Amino acid sequence: MLKRPFFGLVLAAAMVAGLNACLQAQNTPASDNHSPPEPAPGPSVKPPALRSPAPSLLPGGPRDWKLIWSDEFTGADPELDSRWTSQNGPNPHILCSRWRENVKMADGILTITNRKEKRGGQEWTSGSIMSKQQFLYGYYECRYRYAAATGTNNSFWLMTNGPAPKTGKRFEIDINEGHYPNEIATNIHNWSDFWEEDGHKKHHSASKSFRLGSRPDFSTTLEIPITTKKLRLVGRGDKTIHLREFRAFAPGGTYPEANAPETSSGPQNLVRAPGVTITDSGHISDKSGKALNTKVADGQLNSEWVSPRTGDKWLEFSFAKPQSIGHLQFLSGQESPSGLSWVLEDFVIQYDKDGTWTDLVTASPSSGDFNLAMEYHLYGLEWTPSELIFYNDGKEIRRAKNEFCHSPSPVLLSLAIMTWAGPITPAIDGSAMTVDHVRVYQRKDAP
Numbered sequence: 001m002l003k004r005p006f007f008g009l010v011l012a013a014a015m016v017a018g019l020n021a022c023l024q025a026q027n028t029p030a031s032d033n034h035s036p037p038e039p040a041p042g043p044s045v046k047p048p049a050l051r052s053p054a055p056s057l058l059p060g061g062p063r064d065w066k067l068i069w070s071d072e073f074t075g076a077d078p079e080l081d082s083r084w085t086s087q088n089g090p091n092p093h094i095l096c097s098r099w100r101e102n103v104k105m106a107d108g109i110l111t112i113t114n115r116k117e118k119r120g121g122q123e124w125t126s127g128s129i130m131s132k133q134q135f136l137y138g139y140y141e142c143r144y145r146y147a148a149a150t151g152t153n154n155s156f157w158l159m160t161n162g163p164a165p166k167t168g169k170r171f172e173i174d175i176n177e178g179h180y181p182n183e184i185a186t187n188i189h190n191w192s193d194f195w196e197e198d199g200h201k202k203h204h205s206a207s208k209s210f211r212l213g214s215r216p217d218f219s220t221t222l223e224i225p226i227t228t229k230k231l232r233l234v235g236r237g238d239k240t241i242h243l244r245e246f247r248a249f250a251p252g253g254t255y256p257e258a259n260a261p262e263t264s265s266g267p268q269n270l271v272r273a274p275g276v277t278i279t280d281s282g283h284i285s286d287k288s289g290k291a292l293n294t295k296v297a298d299g300q301l302n303s304e305w306v307s308p309r310t311g312d313k314w315l316e317f318s319f320a321k322p323q324s325i326g327h328l329q330f331l332s333g334q335e336s337p338s339g340l341s342w343v344l345e346d347f348v349i350q351y352d353k354d355g356t357w358t359d360l361v362t363a364s365p366s367s368g369d370f371n372l373a374m375e376y377h378l379y380g381l382e383w384t385p386s387e388l389i390f391y392n393d394g395k396e397i398r399r400a401k402n403e404f405c406h407s408p409s410p411v412l413l414s415l416a417i418m419t420w421a422g423p424i425t426p427a428i429d430g431s432a433m434t435v436d437h438v439r440v441y442q443r444k445d446a447p
């Protein structure tokens, strides 16, 4: 998310401090701990009454883990500065400067607020904090709620800070860069090795994002644009795909809404450019027996490609030469007098990266309208010498090889305003990311 580490200070990991002795995470029954507050037992508790902490969801269960650090945000606001360092200054690569004044600890919740105000040479303000302690392998968990506005990046992340690591590389692990209303984005960056390409400084990163819930209109702006000759959409599960239009755009500029027609003045849909070949795994043909896959790229929102119900279901776009792509979108489903059906909710978008199909976006069906700003959810990472395993509400969502993340890192909680998190609107003003807890565990048998 950040181009450079934004703090110059180096903080050695001291002995474990800040361990919240009252935390009995594993033994606390699951509950929505925000209504109503429960008084903690015992005569020594002073008001305000402590809420019962929400339980952690540890990989394989609590038995194998010990808590080594946590913040439940139960103290008074000034105490935050004993455990965290706040950013205070502008961020040229995003749309906001970030300040301690935008961060508040009260009643067991950390609140980071976005404001429309000119400060630090930018039009918006927000906040970002970094733990003073650093940690290595273990399980990292944060329970939080997104700011309820598009264009906001609600992140829980790790990044090396200080001198170059003795082992591995400088790295950034985005456990979640959350985007309202329903996107979870994970990323692993190598910040040691760079090269020049098309006049831009590049680095290795491996991102994967997830959409919860289902909508007929899907769109995503890629944090890091890709360059590829091939792109494909793969449907999963036994459900016919009705794909009405698929669009890929070059990075930058203003993209149309996925459920709105293209305009002649807008950016060019790269899959409709001359020289693009569209193939598919099979399709339900029209009466004349003609292939219908070109209907996903004919500029018409009501003409569609219909896949068979079972078997492989994919649609592939091959470009005549490599294309730089910064935004993807599609419109699925079929509208009838009885409503919308056949919304594509279980799919992967992949691109050809050096001859291998590589996942860009994964979506899975889930019930209801997902709004990650409405409820608190758990975002977790198990970091081992060999793997990085990402979790959402205790469910594994991504597993990647750990190729270079082998040195201690602080924990960061950051809110940002940025175009690749969605449209920038006045709704951002006053919106807030709220954090209930952040915890770091180690395996009991860790060396």
Ligand SMILES: [Ca+2]
Pocket: 244, 245, 295, 296, 297, 298, 299, 300, 301, 302, 303, 304
């Ligand atoms: Ca169409």
